[in-house]
Each structure stands twice: as C-alpha cells, then as structure tokens.
Amino acid sequence: MQGRRNFLKLSAGAAIGSLAATLPGTVQAKSCGEINWDESADVIVVGSGFAGLSAAVNAKRQGLGSVLVLEKMQVIGGNSAINGGWLAIPKNPIQLAQGVNDDSPEELVKDQIISGRGMQNEPALRQIANRSLDAYDLCIDTGVKFRDGFNIQVGGHNKARAIRTQHGTGGDITTKLYEAGVKEGVDHRLQHYIEDFIMDGQQIIGVKVRKNYRFPDLKTGTTIFIKANKAVVLANGGFARNMALREAVDPSLDPTLDCTNAMGATGEVTLTAMAYGALPVHMNLIQTGHWGSPDEGGFGWSNALLSIGWHQGVAISVLNGKRFMDERADRKTCSEAIMKNRNADGSPAYPVVFFNYNNYAKDDRVVRALRDEMAWKVDSLDEIAAKFDIPAAELKRSIKEYNKHVGERKDPLFNRKMDTAEELTGPFVVSRIWPKVHYCMGGLKTDLGARVIDGRSMAPIKNLYAIGEVTGGIHGEARLSSTSCLECLVMGIIVSETIKADLEGAV
Incomplete structure (x- = not known):
C-alpha cells in the first residue's frame, strides 16, 4: 500500500446544498495511483488569522522545518485582521500598573465557566488561561503595540483584564505575526484554496490545492498537490458566512441578521475534515455580537x-x-x-x-x-x-x-x-x-494538544491538527469578549509543541 493513495474527492457544496455555486459540484470516491506531488513542506498551515500565523511562527521556532501558510483569500489575516484588537490577559503589565493585583488565570476560567453554561471544556480553558502571558509575550516579541494604560473590564469578566492594540484592530497583531514569519522563513501563499485532503488510511499526507483561486469562483486557478512531511494544521476559522450551513445547524438563528465576519468565513475545510471522520461538536452554537x-x-x-x-x-x-x-x-x-x-x-x-x-x-x-x-x-x-x-x-x-x-x-x-x-x-x-452573527462555538473536536479527533475511533487523525475557531467545544454556549485572540495565539504555541512531541515520539 506504500505506493497507493486512496482518497475522497469531497464536495462540501453537496454536503450543504445551496452552496453548490461556490463549491465543487459532485461527490465521488475514487482510487488513484501514487500522487505526483508538485511540492512539499514540513508543516502546512491552512488559514492566516491569529491562530494560523501564531502556529507558523512557533513551528519555525520549534525547529520543525519548512512552514507553508495557505490562505484562500487575496489578503492575509481573515477575520482576525478586522476584529477589534482585544486580548484578555490576566496579570498583564498594564493591569498590574493599575493596581489590579487580585486577578489570575483561574479567575478568567471562572468567568468562562459561567458564560459557557455547563457546555465548556474546562481543561482547555484552563490550559489557555495559564499560558495567556505567553501570548502576550509573543505579541510584544513580534512588535505588537498596545494602547498605553488601557486595560478595562469587558462584558462577562469580573476583572479589568482586556488590553487593546494601538489602532484598535486585530490587524495590528496579524501584520506583526506575518512580518515575523517572513523574517523567520515562513512561506505565505495567498489565493490557495484547499480542494481536498490526501490521506493514507487515517493519516493526512498532503493537500490538493487550487492555486491562484479568486474567491468565490472555483473555476479559477489550477490544481496542485502539496505534500505535508510532518503535519497539517487547520486554522481556517469559522463558517458564519455560510448561510446554508448556518441554517442547517441552527434553524432558529434569524437569517436576516448581519454578520461581522470576513466574506471568506465559509467553512469548506471544516466540512472536508468531517468527511474524513473528524468529529464535529457544538455546530449549532453560533454566537451573536450584542x-x-x-x-x-x-x-x-x-x-x-x-x-x-x-x-x-x-x-x-x-x-x-x-x-x-x-x-x-x-x-x-x-x-x-x-x-x-x-x-x-x-x-x-x-x-x-x-x-x-x-x-x-x-x-x-x-x-x-x-x-x-x-x-x-x-x-x-x-x-x-x-x-x-x-x-x-x-x-x-x-x-x-x-x-x-x-x-x-x-x-x-x-x-x-x-x-x-x-x-x-x-x-x-x-x-x-x-446583534450580528459573530462567532461559531462549534467545529472540530480536538484533544488538549490540538490533535483532531476521529469520530469513528475517538483517536487522533495522524498528523492532522486544528486550532482557533475551526475547533469546537471549548467555550460552551457563549464565548467571552477578548478571549478568541487569546485562544488562537496560545493554541498556535501549543500546537507547535505538540507536533514536535509527536515527531519525537514517533522516532
């Protein structure tokens, strides 16, 4: 079987019906011979928001080899670049300078347990909170500037722990992470749409990509195959702009509501992962921004x-x-x-x-x-x-x-x-x-190391990882303001450590 690759050519469009105009038109399983790879990378990161850019920089810093970031849109950053630039960090320097000395990661988790209404993943929240200062340090190290003296208490939090970027946009962070990645050798590609995963049994070994794709026309560009030598990290965000999928998972959600997300937040990669057995959780928990x-x-x-x-x-x-x-x-x-x-x-x-x-x-x-x-x-x-x-x-x-x-x-x-x-x-x-539709609490189930879980075996899909909004089950029914950026940055750090540990364990 070493020379054979069995894979499914997924139609996410067929899976969600009315999106067929923007996604592949048919579902067919077929067998093919050995893939003629056009190129390879040690780590492939799908998506260029907070999570993807953090993962890319940290993968380089962990010595994982070549890192390739694939972004389907024409600009870097996704939703992260247009968000409000808020970051919840217990014991951040501005907070301490204000004399707020009674905060802690555990206090943040307590607030998130209340907002999660019993549906949250406490170990995951605790892991993220405990490494919140690592996220802050990553920002400072890459040149992100925060507003002088600005640290406030935002909705659902019991302490003033939310800092904000200098210009009040997430682009202040994505720009610096991108620049750091370029400096450290990360290869970033725009207009690269993931058409399919290439699997060897229950191990991902690469991706089928439409190069020079122009959203949302799938007739644009050409197909290439990129081999993943060590890992594929999904950081493609949520699906709040996918109206057909929104309606399918939560018919009660007012379809007239506007959406805060970038136009590319349509979730095709999430559906592709599900077609290969990735376990979805909490897909119907879609948050509105009040x-x-x-x-x-x-x-x-x-x-x-x-x-x-x-x-x-x-x-x-x-x-x-x-x-x-x-x-x-x-x-x-x-x-x-x-x-x-x-x-x-x-x-x-x-x-x-x-x-x-x-x-x-x-x-x-x-x-x-x-x-x-x-x-x-x-x-x-x-x-x-x-x-x-x-x-x-x-x-x-x-x-x-x-x-x-x-x-x-x-x-x-x-x-x-x-x-x-x-x-x-x-x-x-x-x-x-x-309110506007804002954030998908649902997505792919992962373990604490960001490994994607196969719903058929409840074991990780080998070499497949997911971080950020593409994952589900972390926040529960409601996510608190200023915690998404924190989660994405921290999990970008953690996934790089997980990949390294998995590789060392396989030796």
Missing part, C-alpha cells in the same frame, strides 16, 4: 464605541423608554435581551445606547463613529426622544432613576456593576444596536 449596529455593515466601529456605552452609558428600549438589561452582561445574555425588542409586526425595534459626549469628544472611538454616521451627537433627552420616537416622559423618568442608581453605585433593576457608570447629563453620543 454590540452590532444596524447603521453600518460588517464588523464596523460599534464594538469599539460600545466599550464606552456599556460602561459609562445606558441601553434604552425605543418602545417604552425603559432600560431592559444589564449592559455589562455576557454576549448571549445581552443579545437575547436586545432581540426581544420587536415592533408589533415582528420587525426590529432597535434600542439605543447613549453616554455623555463631553468626556469623550476627542476619543477616536467617538470621532470615528460620528464621522461615519453610525452614532449621533444629541443635546438633550427630548431630542433623543424625538429623533428615535421614544416616549419622552418615560425616557426622562428612566434616566432620573438610572442617575440615582449611579450615585448609589447599585442597580436594583438588573444587578449591573456600577463602578464605571456616569451620571447622564448631556450632551450625548447616541447609537442604535442590534
């Missing part, structure tokens, strides 16, 4: 703006002028509360969030939001009521009550933590909110 704005498309600025709004401001229903939630709760809790705001015909009644303008007039989060007209400067509560058709008397009553709770530093209505809340006096920055 900070979305209906006044901008995609990820946008609302995430950044509402890092002020949730802490220093208030969320109000336009239907009755009242508060309706703990503004600092986790994403799932807030998203569910927001989406209950519906008009009589079932259409969204977009709630508003507002905070005082004067204290933040020069803050880039406010400047950008006002510039792009996804938020407005409004002088009074009467003007807010008129602009957004809110009952004025009830709005004024609600804000009077809210200001009283701010003074008392206690919220008897929703038990919100009020330590950062400010008395609302105006003028105000006002924005509308509505």
